[in-house]
Amino acid sequence: xxxxxxxxxxxxxxxxxxxxxxxxxxxxxxxxxxxxxxxxxxxxxxxxxxxxxxxxxxxxxxxxxxxxxxxxxxxxxxxxxxxxxxxxxxxxxxxxxxxxxxxxxxxxxxxxxxxxxxxxxxxxxxxxxxxxxxxxxxxxxxxxxxxxxxxxxxxxxxxxxxxxxxxxxxxxxxxxxxxxxxxxxxxxxxxxxxxxxxxxxxxxxxxxxxxxxxxxxxxxxxxxxxxxxxxxxxxxxxxxxxxxxxxxxxxxxxxxxxxxxxxxxxxxxxxxxxx
Amino acid sequence: xxxxxxxxxxxxxxxxxxxxxxxxxxxxxxxxxxxxxxxxxxxxxxxxxxxxxxxxxxxxxxxxxxxxxxxxxxxxxxxxxxxxxxxxxxxxxxxxxxxxxxxxxxxxxxxxxxxxxxxxxxxxxxxxxxxxxxxxxxxxxxxxxxxxxxxxxxxxxxxxxxxxxxxxxxxxxxxxxxxxxxxxxxxxxxxxxxxxxxxxxxxxxxxxxxxxxxxxxxxxxxxxxxxxxxxxxxxxxxxxxxxxxxxxxxxxxxxxxxxxxxxxxxxxxxxxxxxxxxxxxxxxxxxxxxxxxxxxxxxxxxxxxxxxxxxx
Numbered sequence: 284x285x286x287x288x289x290x291x292x293x294x295x296x297x298x299x300x301x302x303x304x305x306x307x308x309x310x311x312x313x314x315x316x317x318x319x320x321x322x323x324x325x326x327x328x329x330x331x332x333x334x335x336x337x338x339x340x341x342x343x344x345x346x347x348x349x350x351x352x353x354x355x356x357x358x359x360x361x362x363x364x365x366x367x368x369x370x371x372x373x374x375x376x377x378x379x380x381x382x383x384x385x386x387x388x389x390x391x392x393x394x395x396x397x398x399x400x401x402x403x404x405x406x407x408x409x410x411x412x413x414x415x416x417x418x419x420x421x422x423x424x425x426x427x428x429x430x431x432x433x434x435x436x437x438x439x440x441x442x443x444x445x446x447x448x449x450x451x452x453x454x455x456x457x458x459x460x461x462x463x464x465x466x467x468x469x470x471x472x473x474x475x476x477x478x479x480x481x482x483x484x485x486x487x488x489x490x491x492x493x494x495x496x497x498x499x500x501x502x503x504x505x506x507x508x509x510x511x512x513x514x515x516x517x518x519x520x521x522x523x524x525x526x527x528x529x530x531x532x533x534x535x536x537x538x539x540x541x542x543x544x545x546x547x548x549x550x551x552x553x554x555x556x557x558x
Numbered sequence: 559x560x561x562x563x564x565x566x567x568x569x570x571x572x573x574x575x576x577x578x579x580x581x582x583x584x585x586x587x588x589x590x591x592x593x594x595x596x597x598x599x600x601x602x603x604x605x606x607x608x609x610x611x612x613x614x615x616x617x618x619x620x621x622x623x624x625x626x627x628x629x630x631x632x633x634x635x636x637x638x639x640x641x642x643x644x645x646x647x648x649x650x651x652x653x654x655x656x657x658x659x660x661x662x663x664x665x666x667x668x669x670x671x672x673x674x675x676x677x678x679x680x681x682x683x684x685x686x687x688x689x690x691x692x693x694x695x696x697x698x699x700x701x702x703x704x705x706x707x708x709x710x711x712x713x714x715x716x717x718x719x720x721x722x723x724x725x726x727x728x729x730x731x732x733x734x735x736x737x738x739x740x741x742x743x744x745x746x747x748x749x750x751x752x753x754x755x756x757x758x759x760x761x762x763x764x765x766x767x768x769x770x771x772x773x774x775x776x777x778x779x780x781x782x783x784x785x786x787x788x789x790x791x792x793x794x795x796x797x798x799x800x801x802x803x804x805x806x807x808x809x810x811x812x813x814x815x816x817x818x819x820x821x822x823x824x825x826x827x828x829x830x831x832x833x834x835x836x837x838x839x840x841x842x843x844x845x846x847x848x849x850x851x852x853x854x855x856x857x858x859x860x861x862x863x864x865x866x867x868x869x870x
Binding site: 388390408411442449 | 583604605607608609610612614615616617618619620621622623624625626627628630644645648649652653654
């Protein structure tokens with residue numbers, strides 16, 4: 284039962300509200316990359332990912348590996364929306380003993396398949412999951428979300444080369460290309476030139492979309508799930524901080540929390556009625 | 559003359575032993591001929607993952623396999639496992655995924671490749687990771703037995719094997735080899751020599767040299783660096799009152815470090831650490847390296863006498 288794009292958009296809006304609330308409550312965390320990825324993640328969980336919220340460790344589930352694990356508020360928001368965890372659990376973000384650790388952690392939070400936090404690791408881990416799926420004779424898919432700054436890590440390219448060598452058609456990458464990394468715009472830190480051409484040259488199937496246009500996102504995810512001959516990558520052009528005006532395209536909100544005034548403004552912009 | 563063999567051959571044999579378990583998979587980084595995973599690859603290519611010359615990717619591919627119910631054994635040279643240290647730390651040890659990493663060609667004993675290939679810090683760095691078992695067996699038989707036991711462990715491990723042949727100690731004694739339990743090879747009450755890897759046979763030679771001078775030494779093969787067999791260390795401290803550690807590894811942080819950490823906190827007695835004295839090696843034959851590094855049997859015997867002299 285497939286959700287409409289307007290339903291997916293509404294899920295993403297609700298997730299955006301929770302993302303900003305989490306970071307505001309913790310007065311720490313990474314709102315920018317959570318807001319840029321959330322349309323993609325909402326559509327993925329809403330219509331594509333074969334998972335069972337009441338049985339998070341179901342052996343034959345699809346895997347979703349958030350390699351850019353600092354963008355955890357986005358993942359916690361969707362896990363709560365899907366029923367893996369409760370809305371109250373979101374209050375444990377970055378709180379001692381809480382299941383919502385600063386970076387997503389498979390040992391702490393149901394529905395998390397990879398303990399992230401160190402960039403450049405998720406694609407290799409996903410490759411292992413993809414080989415395991417194939418060895419098991421399973422048709423499950425392995426989705427890995429990378430950040431564009433993250434692909435500056437050399438280990439990403441070890442994995443990109445190896446995934447094609449092993450013809451892992453069940454390995455699907457979503458690149459959240461928001462063009463900003465920790466210190467500044469990516470272009471100031473390490474120019475990456477023609478990213479689609481790089482993946483193509485490694486033997487991957489590539490599609491580029493607007494990561495905030497839900498129709499385009501659906502087309503892109505269709506491409507990923509219907510393309511099982513090669514490892515495939517969806518390069519989603521996104522805006523860091525999307526949906527909150529003062530965070531949009533602003534390197535300052537890669538890893539910073541809004542103050543009281545900014546929080547109210549953000550809630551207002553996201554259509555959240557404050558009591 | 560006892561049989562001579564390299565511990566890496568025991569590793570290769572163990573992978574074949576384990577192959578009947580369909581969950582066992584092997585990962586290589588273009589050194590299968592050297593680490594001896596090649597025998598498994600030849601028989602079971604469908605369960606062997608070539609990672610090319612890419613150790614970081616290998617460790618995390620193994621982690622992904624472990625998270626999906628497989629039992630991965632990944633190997634490369636000891637020195638190159640260090641390149642993937644953070645992958646081992648964050649991607650394997652932290653989520654406690656049972657990935658079994660083997661570093662062959664460890665220590666200066668590896669010889670003529672020179673200092674770039676002579677890992678003298680691997681035991682130390684992997685020992686600092688929570689959840690990780692650290693092994694450094696002394697012969698091919700114990701390596702085979704210990705590697706088989708790893709497949710039953712629900713936690714990750716690092717095993718250092720050696721390139722070159724050393725005397726075989728455990729033919730017909732397989733049942734004595736258990737992860738976490740040091741093996742007493744010789745008993746004497748004047749001093750205890752605790753050794754690992756290629757240094758166990760050097761320790762046995764040292765004990766013979768000491769015996770000629772009327773000194774009775776215990777020799778222990780401490781093949782498991784972590785978790786350290788502290789009951790045995792404690793018992794040796796009580797019965798001998800002086801201990802020498804012997805390892806083909808930096809004196810900082812390895813077996814000597816582990817034993818001294820325990821002794822200083824629990825039962826302070828004289829300890830002498832024989833190991834690579836915080837320096838890099840160079841090209842040379844295995845026996846020449848042990849001389850150059852001042853860790854061969856005469857140096858162990860000298861250290862034993864120093865330790866005995868320090869007893870009150």
